[in-house]
Amino acid sequence: MPDRLPLFPLGSVLFPGLTMPLHVFEERYRRLMSELLGPAEDAGEAQQFGVVGIELGHEVGASAAHQLSDVGCMAEVRSVRRHDDGRYDLVIEGRSRFRVEEVDDPDDDRPYLRAATTLIPDELGAGAEEQAERASRLFRVYCERLTGIGIPTEPPAEFPADPLPLSYAVASALVLDQRDKQALLEADHAAARLELASALMRRENRVLTALPTLPAGPLLRREVNLN
Incomplete structure (x- = not known):
């Protein structure tokens, strides 16, 4: 996992092993997808980011103040369609869970959120x-x-x-x-x-x-x- 994981806040929950369609149109997340996919889009390489739930705030709008859930799910891009106007249609698949340790504020170089995260191991548990x-x-x-x-x-x-x-x-x-x-x-x-x-x-x-x-x-x- 990267030292600082790019975050994609959503009003939905992604689970490991399950898929979710995304329509990306907001500029900062277009930027995130452009940086993640880049020249590797057609190379079959795994491109991952973190999906984390929004407990307070909105998915859209640069001025929205997000209160994020403590636990999210790594997302791997399974398919992507890039529109001429810069929007993306994606299908993502959940991978491992992670815990958000510290969130970085966006800046001009990276207008989207990033965070220090820790992977959460999956265990069966008794019974x-x-x-x-x-x-x-x-x-x-x-x-x-x-x-x-x-x-x-x-x-x-x-x-x-x-x-x-x-x-x-x-x-x-x-x-x-x-x-x-x-x-x-x-x-x-x-x-x-x-x-x-x-x-x-x-x-x-x-x-x-x-x-x-x-x-x-x-x-x-x-x-x-x-x-």
């Missing part, structure tokens, strides 16, 4: 297998509840069975607010993440059971994140 079985069952019920209110949903055919990737896949798939998503990202290990996800799914399953049937589609529409 991970049992938690994985429980979370898998609850996720199937969650999908059934969504289908029951008019949003046809099935667990992905290739949903992981191993506790660690499953913990991130479930966390990413659930329709939750950013605070809940961030708590899932920050969980100490896979067992704790699966236990929290199960508690959240029990809550959501109760809510979904009480909802009337909705027009199909709105909750699970994949939104493109704007910088």
Whole structure:
């Protein structure tokens, strides 16, 4: 990891092993992408930066004061389309989690944020297998509840069975607010993440059971994140 990791603040949470589309249009983040991709864009080299949640402030606007989450996720560019006007459409994939230690102020040379960071190791935790079985069952019920209110949903055919990737896949798939998503990202290990996800799914399953049937589609529409 670089001594100073470029940061991309978002009002969304990226999880290791999962992908996210980004539309980059703000000048400082165009600058970041230009420096990251540069001549290596067509060379297949891994180009990484840090995605970190915004707890207070806005994604767009040079004057926005960001209060950032303490934990973020390394992002690797998987595909990129550069527009003639300098905008970028990206698909990124989450890699390792990191903890933000110290954030540098932007300056004229680097108008985007950078930070000193520490990688967070991924661990299974005690009881991970049992938690994985429980979370898998609850996720199937969650999908059934969504289908029951008019949003046809099935667990992905290739949903992981191993506790660690499953913990991130479930966390990413659930329709939750950013605070809940961030708590899932920050969980100490896979067992704790699966236990929290199960508690959240029990809550959501109760809510979904009480909802009337909705027009199909709105909750699970994949939104493109704007910088």
